[in-house]
Amino acid sequence: MQIFHGRAADKPSESRGPTFTGQVWADPVMPASGGVMVNEVFFTPGARTHWHTHGQGQVLQVKAGKGWVCVEGQAAQAIRPGDTVWIPADERHWHGAAADSFLLHTAISVGGTTWQDAVTEDAYRSATA
Ligand code: MN
Numbered sequence: 001m002q003i004f005h006g007r008a009a010d011k012p013s014e015s016r017g018p019t020f021t022g023q024v025w026a027d028p029v030m031p032a033s034g035g036v037m038v039n040e041v042f043f044t045p046g047a048r049t050h051w052h053t054h055g056q057g058q059v060l061q062v063k064a065g066k067g068w069v070c071v072e073g074q075a076a077q078a079i080r081p082g083d084t085v086w087i088p089a090d091e092r093h094w095h096g097a098a099a100d101s102f103l104l105h106t107a108i109s110v111g112g113t114t115w116q117d118a119v120t121e122d123a124y125r126s127a128t129a
Contacts, residue, residue, distance in 0.1 A: 002033065004029065004030045004031070007027060013025045013026065013027050013042075014026050014027070014028065016041075019049065019050045019052070019115040020043075020047060020048065020049055020050065020096075021046075021047060021048050021049075021050070021096075021118055021119060021124075022043070022044055022045075022046050022047025022048065022096075022097075023043075023044040023047055024041065024042065024043050024044070024047050024049075024096075025041075025042045026039045026040065026041045026042070027039065027040040027042075029106070035055075035056065035110055035111055036108065036109070036110050037108075037109045038106065038107070038108050038109075039106070039107050039109075040063075040104065040105075040106055040107075041104070041105055041106075041107050042102065042103075042104050043065075043067065043096050043097035043102060043103040043104075044097060044102055045097050045098065045099055045100060045101055045102060046096075046097060046098075046099045046124070047096055047097050048068075048094055048095065048096025048097065048119050048124060049094045049095055049096055049119070050094065050115050050116055050117060050118050050119065051072070051092055051093070051094050051115075051116040051117050051118075051119060052092070052093070052094070052113055052114055052115045052116055053089075053090045053091060053092050053093075053113070053114045053116075054087060054089060054090075054091075054109055054110065054111055054112075054113055054114075055089060055090075055110070055111020055112040055113070055114070056089050056110040056111030057086065057087055057088050057089045057110050057111070058086075058087045058107060058108065058109045058110065059084065059085070059086055059087075059106075059107075059108040060079070060083075060084070060085040060087070060095060060105045060106070060107055060108075061083075061084050061085075061105060061106040061108075062079045062080055062081050062082065062083045062084075062085075062103070062104075062105045063081060063104045063105060063106060064081055064102070064103075064104040065081070065097060065098075065101045065102040065103040065104055066078070066079075066080055066097070066098040066100075066101035066103060067079050067080075067095065067096055067097045067098055067101070067103030067105070068095065068096060068097075068098060068127070068128050069085050069087075069093060069094075069095040070093060070094050070095070070119075070127050070128075071087075071091055071092070071093045072092040072093065075127055075128075076127040076128045078098075079095075079103075079105075089111065092116070094119045096119075096124075098128070099128070
């Protein structure tokens with residue numbers, strides 16, 4: 001067993017870089033342990049992940065704000081606080097904030113993440129229209 005304590009007082013949040021569009025910040029909750037990783041992820045309005053897949057799946061728990069999750073070939077679905085999303089292994093998808101709201105979700109990722117192409121402005125707008 002291992003206990004991961006809350007963040008140290010002097011630890012900054014991590015700015016998430018090239019696999020996201022817009023400003024996205026994360027606080028690691030549990031580093032990869034037995035193939036499971038937990039992060040609190042904060043998206044500014046309109047910010048989103050690139051398209052990606054998870055090796056064994058992912059759980060998203062929406063804590064605050066308003067956002068979208070989108071599986072390829074489908075319209076994006078709105079997510080709000082209290083919602084829990086299960087994304088199965090190898091399902092190509094993205095998630096992020098609404099254009100007019102921030103989004104905070106806990107991400108429990110199982111297996112490795114395979115990052116792909118960016119969600120273009122056109123794709124974001126048409127999926128969330
Ligand atoms: Mn995901």
